[in-house]
Amino acid sequence: MLSELGHLPMDFLLLAAAVTLASFGFIAGRLRAEQFSFSGDIHPNSRPNAHGYFVLMWSLVPVVLIGLGYVLFGEGASRAILRSELPEGFSILTPGELTTYLDTVARAARMPDFLSGERVFDTVTERYGEIRGTVNMVTLLAACALSVAGMFVARRCLSPGFRARQHVESGIEWFLFLCAAVAIATTVGIVASLVFESLRFFSEVPVWDFVLGTRWNAQTNAEFGALPLFFGTFMISFFAMMIAAPVGLYAAIYLSEYASSQVRAIIKPVLEVLAGIPTVVYGFFALLVIAPAVRSVALWINQMLIAWGLADGAVLAAQPTSALAAGIVMGIMVIPFVSSLSDDVIRAVPQSLRDGAYAMGATKSEAVRQVIVPAALPGIIAALLLAVSRAIGETMIVVMAAGQRAQISTDPTSDLTTITVQIVALLTGESEFDSPKTLSAFALGLVLFIVTLLFNLVAINVVKRFREKYE
Amino acid sequence: MDGTLGNSAAETGVLPDAPNASVRMSCRNINVFYGEKQAIFDVSLQIADRSVTALIGPSGCGKSTFLRCLNRMNDTIEGCRVEGEIMMEGKDINSPAIDPVLLRSRVGMVFQKPNPFPKSIYENIAYGPRIHGLAQGREDMDEIVEKSLRRAGLWEEVKDRLNLAGTSLSGGQQQRLCIARAIAVRPEVILMDEPCSALDPIATARIEELIDDLRKRYCIIIVTHSMQQAARVSQRTAFFHLGSLVEVGDTDQIFTSPRDRRTEDYITGRFG
Numbered sequence: 068m069l070s071e072l073g074h075l076p077m078d079f080l081l082l083a084a085a086v087t088l089a090s091f092g093f094i095a096g097r098l099r100a101e102q103f104s105f106s107g108d109i110h111p112n113s114r115p116n117a118h119g120y121f122v123l124m125w126s127l128v129p130v131v132l133i134g135l136g137y138v139l140f141g142e143g144a145s146r147a148i149l150r151s152e153l154p155e156g157f158s159i160l161t162p163g164e165l166t167t168y169l170d171t172v173a174r175a176a177r178m179p180d181f182l183s184g185e186r187v188f189d190t191v192t193e194r195y196g197e198i199r200g201t202v203n204m205v206t207l208l209a210a211c212a213l214s215v216a217g218m219f220v221a222r223r224c225l226s227p228g229f230r231a232r233q234h235v236e237s238g239i240e241w242f243l244f245l246c247a248a249v250a251i252a253t254t255v256g257i258v259a260s261l262v263f264e265s266l267r268f269f270s271e272v273p274v275w276d277f278v279l280g281t282r283w284n285a286q287t288n289a290e291f292g293a294l295p296l297f298f299g300t301f302m303i304s305f306f307a308m309m310i311a312a313p314v315g316l317y318a319a320i321y322l323s324e325y326a327s328s329q330v331r332a333i334i335k336p337v338l339e340v341l342a343g344i345p346t347v348v349y350g351f352f353a354l355l356v357i358a359p360a361v362r363s364v365a366l367w368i369n370q371m372l373i374a375w376g377l378a379d380g381a382v383l384a385a386q387p388t389s390a391l392a393a394g395i396v397m398g399i400m401v402i403p404f405v406s407s408l409s410d411d412v413i414r415a416v417p418q419s420l421r422d423g424a425y426a427m428g429a430t431k432s433e434a435v436r437q438v439i440v441p442a443a444l445p446g447i448i449a450a451l452l453l454a455v456s457r458a459i460g461e462t463m464i465v466v467m468a469a470g471q472r473a474q475i476s477t478d479p480t481s482d483l484t485t486i487t488v489q490i491v492a493l494l495t496g497e498s499e500f501d502s503p504k505t506l507s508a509f510a511l512g513l514v515l516f517i518v519t520l521l522f523n524l525v526a527i528n529v530v531k532r533f534r535e536k537y538e
Numbered sequence: 539m540d541g542t543l544g545n546s547a548a549e550t551g552v553l554p555d556a557p558n559a560s561v562r563m564s565c566r567n568i569n570v571f572y573g574e575k576q577a578i579f580d581v582s583l584q585i586a587d588r589s590v591t592a593l594i595g596p597s598g599c600g601k602s603t604f605l606r607c608l609n610r611m612n613d614t615i616e617g618c619r620v621e622g623e624i625m626m627e628g629k630d631i632n633s634p635a636i637d638p639v640l641l642r643s644r645v646g647m648v649f650q651k652p653n654p655f656p657k658s659i660y661e662n663i664a665y666g667p668r669i670h671g672l673a674q675g676r677e678d679m680d681e682i683v684e685k686s687l688r689r690a691g692l693w694e695e696v697k698d699r700l701n702l703a704g705t706s707l708s709g710g711q712q713q714r715l716c717i718a719r720a721i722a723v724r725p726e727v728i729l730m731d732e733p734c735s736a737l738d739p740i741a742t743a744r745i746e747e748l749i750d751d752l753r754k755r756y757c758i759i760i761v762t763h764s765m766q767q768a769a770r771v772s773q774r775t776a777f778f779h780l781g782s783l784v785e786v787g788d789t790d791q792i793f794t795s796p797r798d799r800r801t802e803d804y805i806t807g808r809f810g
């Protein structure tokens with residue numbers, strides 16, 4: 068019977084309880100309030116709805132808190148109880164083995180009428196089901212009881228003079244604050260875990276070996292010199308920006324200053340479609356179209372140099388996957404970011420400045436170069452920095468088109484790898500969580516985070532400096 | 539004012555109602571359309587040199603639209619079409635032979651809201667001479683900047699801080715900076731579209747003094763919604779109503795004995 072309860076759809080039940088109890092609370096509060104608006108001789112402080120919301124708040128909060136507690140700790144608590152009841156024999160298992168065993172038990176308990184035929188396992192599973200059932204039961208009862216209690220207490224507060232409206236207002240403020248706090252807490256949590264795990268990594272591999280080492284071979288040889296990865300990331304982002312910055316900016320200038328409204332109505336949506344293409348599609352475009360093209364051009368250059376006697380052997384590496392191919396495609400990918408954002412800021416330049424330039428006898432391109440773009444510069448820089456951080460964080464295109472070899476090479480036709488690609492490589496496939504190999508992914512993540520943070524700080528500062536100058 | 543008379547006036551270079559003034563610009567049968575909507579109806583007007591012509595009328599009557607015809611600023615508005623003939627030194631400024639960019643260096647413009655460029659005071663003035671290649675070298679440019687600022691009555695106030703942003707000046711100073719900027723390219727005509735409407739009374743008085751001073755060298759056309767201002771600074775006044783030119787004449791005559799009933803109603807404040 069209890070283990071049947073272990074199969075309850077708790078998410079659904081808790082949600083239903085929350086909705087039902089909240090509705091009851093609202094109706095109860097409202098009905099009570101309507102009584103005094105009809106009978107009392109004092110004018111009530113708040114309208115019936117406000118009283119309703121007040122009671123609703125107090126019946127909802129307990130359910131939500133208990134529900135959250137259940138989601139976060141329900142399973143953990145059940146396991147803890149089960150572990151305390153396990154017979155002596157289990158103490159020979161290492162903590163890791165015990166966790167795996169309990170995982171299997173939990174999985175088995177979730178299946179109805181599961182029997183493995185092995186007596187001990189089935190008994191443990193049975194017992195686990197019962198514990199889950201008890202926990203579910205207690206949770207549901209507690210949620211309902213506390214909610215009803217909240218409802219009663221809140222309802223007793225109501226009186227014609229009760230300032231329900233103000234209480235609801237502060238309830239809303241708390242709710243909004245909690246939402247903001249969740250965002251901040253998550254960020255802090257992620258950064259803290261990055262820092263913490265990175266510190267564990269750096270206790271095994273010295274920081275300088277990581278930052279300045281030139282040999283990266285985490286998979287096989289435990290060599291953790293990340294410089295080739297930083298270099299690869301820089302190279303590819305550099306190529307990407309060499310394409311995206313001019314093309315995106317000029318496209319934005321064309322759209323905002325030259326295009327008639329009909330042309331604009333066509334080009335703008337097309338650019339937005341470009342922004343919506345999944346990066347994996349760009350990735351295979353890079354792999355199947357651009358990388359071979361880059362390779363054949365490189366081979367042709369090699370031949371020419373040899374034919375003209377300028378070189379003895381091949382000068383360019385001409386690999387089938389190359390930094391240049393990945394950079395070009397990544398550049399194409401971020402063009403819409405640059406052009407769309409720059410277009411917005413250029414259009415936001417006041418018409419009066421344009422009029423001023425034209426009235427001075429400036430041509431269109433003079434007005435654009437000397438007045439409009441300078442006025443929009445802070446926004447354009449912000450757009451470019453956003454595109455850079457997109458490029459740095461991009462993974463898929465690089466995985467597919469740039470290769471996997473960690474090397475420092477200024478030859479754009481040789482293959483490279485980047486921070487993000489290596490993070491993926493480190494964390495996919497079987498590996499224990501504690502090995503330096505896995506931990507190095509956190510260190511790389513930390514580097515990525517710090518670089519992006521610096522970019523943002525620089526962007527904010529640049530924008531502020533220009534503001535001071537021009538406003 | 540009929541067409542033949544206007545034409546002969548442009549040829550002989552005198553105004554019909556003011557024989558001792560020479561004509562700087564002569565507009566005949568101007569119609570302006572924004573898309574399908576007509577904003578100016580068959581306006582013919584002659585503008586005297588070395589004097590101030592005020593354009594008055596209720597808002598929306600087409601004063602700015604007409605003013606922007608004179609330096610072809612309407613070209614920059616999508617869907618705006620200008621018909622008619624605007625003669626300046628024997629040439630129609632709307633003819634394909636005229637480069638609007640060069641025209642605008644000869645017909646400068648000052649706007650309602652001061653709009654200095656986001657550059658230093660010096661660069662604001664130097665902008666026009668630079669794009670039109672008017673200065674030979676740095677010293678020449680310094681001289682143009684100083685002369686323009688002096689003519690705009692701003693030199694004494696800013697001579698020690700020419701490198702400060704033009705936008706850091708007060709509203710009145712910014713407007714004088716814009717006037718100096720327009721003067722710097724040695725225009726013959728200066729158009730002003732309600733140049734004082736964003737300024738306080740003291741700054742307004744300074745600009746009015748400046749306009750009175752500038753008319754010795756330039757032909758000035760000013761749009762204003764203040765009848766006192768028109769009476770104070772202009773020699774000739776044109777009254778617009780619903781896109782048509784109702785009456786034009788000597789400022790004194792317009793304000794003391796208007797010929798048209800609508801002009802009288804407007805200047806006595808009965809509408810508009």
Ligand SMILES: Nc1ncnc2c1ncn2[C@@H]1O[C@H](COP(=O)(O)OP(=O)(O)O)[C@@H](O)[C@H]1O
Pocket residue numbers: 572577595596597598599600601602603604615
């Ligand atoms: N850019 C524009 N597009 C469409 N209509 C316009 C535009 N500018 C002005 N108009 C119209 O033309 C008429 C005259 O406007 P305007 O010349 O600005 O009048 P004023 O300067 O006398 O107040 C108004 O009816 C106005 O709505």
Ligand SMILES: [Mg+2]
Pocket residue numbers: 601602603731
């Ligand atoms: Mg106007």
